[in-house]
Amino acid sequence: MIFDVDESVRKRAKTPHELSMINLVGCHLIAAPAAIVLDIGFMGFLIPLLLSLSVIGFIWFRAGAETASGDWFVAAHWRLSANRTRILIIGYLISALILGMAMLATSGDSKGDIMMVAISRVAVVPALITVMICFVLESGSIYQAGRGEVPDGIVKRMPPPDTLSAVQDGVVGQNQSG
Structure with a gap:
């Protein structure tokens, strides 16, 4: 649903998505491969992961703070970004499960180091x-925030205030949600 909001509000609504993009690019597409190339070892996985989890924690914190007090449109986009980070966390958990099972399987093997590198x-x-999925979703959300749009799922979970006007067929009108 598209809403009639000021350009300054739209710019503030882009912030959580831009922060997520910085997290995805910085931690996953730059720091993680750099750690592998530098042959840091197991810490090469942990450092980008901890940095990413810190950014995710901040996004969740700000989503709660914006929901409690702030502009509805901005709060809706913080909540959307926080919801999307769950996809990334699922990817982390699946990767951790594979690594954990590999550690258990190779713990008593003399060739365990070679197998652990491969696994x-x-x-x-x-x-x-999941990084690539989140990258596409967040770049789309930056576009939506710039247009004044909030996905219908968020509008249903977080109904907008009656004072916020929705744009329907290019005409600005009062909010029709109940």
């Missing part, structure tokens, strides 16, 4: 796929 490369795939 760790496979374990990264679920996280990488």
Whole structure:
């Protein structure tokens, strides 16, 4: 649903999505491969993960703070970004499960180190796929925020105030949600 909001409000609504994009690019597409190339070892997985989880925690915190007090349109986009980080966390959990099972399987084997290197490369795939999914979703959300749009699912979960005007067929009118 598209709403009639000021350009300054639209710009503030882009912030959570831009922060998510910085997280995705910085932690996953730059820091993680750099850590692998620098041969840091297991810490190469943990450092980007901890940085990313810190950003996700901040997004969740701000989503709660914006919902409690603030502009509805901005709060809706913070909530949308927070919801999308759950996809990334699912990817992390699947990757951690694969790594954990690999550690258990190779713990008593003399060739365990070689197998762990191979399996760790496979374990990264679920996280990488969810990073790409989140990248597409967040870039679309930046566009939506710039248009004054909020997805219908968020509008249903977080009804807009009656004072906020919705744009229907290019005409500004009063909010029709109940």
